[in-house]
Amino acid sequence: MRLFGASLLKNMLDIVYFSGLSRLFKPIAQGDGIIFMLHHILPDAIQDKAKFRPNGLLEITPEFLEQVIIYLQANDYEIISLDEAERRLNNCTVKGRKPYIIFTIDDGYVDNLEHAYPIFKKYNCPFTIYVATDLCDHKLFMWWRALDAVIRDNLAVEFNAFGIKIDKPTRNVEEKYAAYNEIYWQLRDMGEVEKRGAVLALAQKYNFDPLEETKSVAMSWQQVKQLGQDELVTIGAHTMSHSAIAKLSDADAKTEIEHSRQIIHDKTGILCEHFCYPYGSAAEANLREFKFAQQAGYKTAVTTQKGMLYAGHKAHLYALPRVSLNGDFQHIRYVKTYILGLPFMLWNRFRKIHKY
Ligand SMILES: [Zn+2]
CATH class of the missing domain: 3.20.20.370 (Glycoside hydrolase/deacetylase)
Structure with a gap:
């Protein structure tokens, strides 16, 4: 995709x-x-x-x-x-x-x-x-949209689990894109189970409900x-x-x-x-x-x-x-x-x- x-x-x-x-x-x-x-x-x-x-x-x-x-x-x-x-x-x-x-x-x-x-x-x-x-x-948990939403809605993203360590400011568009691109490609290289586990934990930490999103777009x-x-x-x-x-x-x-x-x-x-x-x-x-x-x-x-x-x-x-x-x-x-x-x-x- x-x-x-x-x-x-x-x-x-x-x-x-x-x-x-x-x-x-x-x-x-x-x-x-x-x-x-x-x-x-x-x-x-x-x-x-x-x-x-x-x-x-x-x-x-x-x-x-x-x-x-x-x-x-x-x-x-x-x-x-x-x-x-x-x-x-x-x-x-x-x-x-x-x-x-x-x-x-x-x-x-x-x-x-x-x-x-x-x-x-x-x-x-x-x-x-x-x-x-x-x-x-x-x-379906659309991990790429969850990552997008967490970075969009927060001024910093901090996460350390599933082999992913993130500690990024996301205060403006440039910082948000830099964080997204770095995390996206790490996730894209991971196995399916680890990738979904990581983004689900990230989404939960930042109070984003990925399945609500799915219902609204599917x-x-x-x-x-x-x-x-x-x-x-x-x-x-x-x-x-x-x-x-x-x-x-x-x-x-x-x-x-x-x-x-x-x-x-x-x-x-x-x-x-x-x-x-x-x-x-x-x-x-x-x-x-x-x-x-x-x-x-x-x-x-x-x-x-x-x-x-x-x-x-x-x-x-x-x-x-x-x-x-x-x-x-x-x-x-x-x-x-x-x-x-x-x-x-x-x-x-x-x-x-x-x-x-
Ligand atoms: Zn597809």
């Missing part, structure tokens, strides 16, 4: 866009398709450096989403479903065609229904929501079912507990991948055929997880590795790359640059298929 190296990518995108290099390299860089990754679509997802909003990169405005769709449709890009993308990958695409676009939204937030769905519906665009079942059961099963009844919407699975699956035992990893699909079916009657690895980096989803997703019978599974889809992804349907429509990059020039492919060619050092 969170991206690596955002500032480095931003510099690269600006150079590529303003130099005109992306058009020059289009014949070799542009792939067959691109899967966009979104999380929250919120009216107040405005970039503001004066505000502490460390998870703002996961939020875009409905207006930006609409602007992207209008641009893509006006320029003859086809917005297709994941099922159609899987068919095209398996049957090889026609050369010379503009890349197709797939929209995916992770986790299962209620803003997807309130703010994204009306826009996709207005423009008749298919899209996918990957649901973490514990979120819809209102029992879709209910009724809402998931309602969305899934629209043929524009694909419901995919995103584990039960939103764990970094690579850090789990074989048995637990398989349960997260297989059982989440069963729960979605039991709660909504929807058959899930697509899967999304939480966090999605190589440290959090790798060869073992790709094998498990394939064995579970999914048609595709997506990571958060950056990149376009190329013909070679036919052999890597359980490790498909995506491109974040990121809250820090809410300008149409970035989207114009993404779909020509060069930024990801450079980012991946001219590899079309990520090497695991």
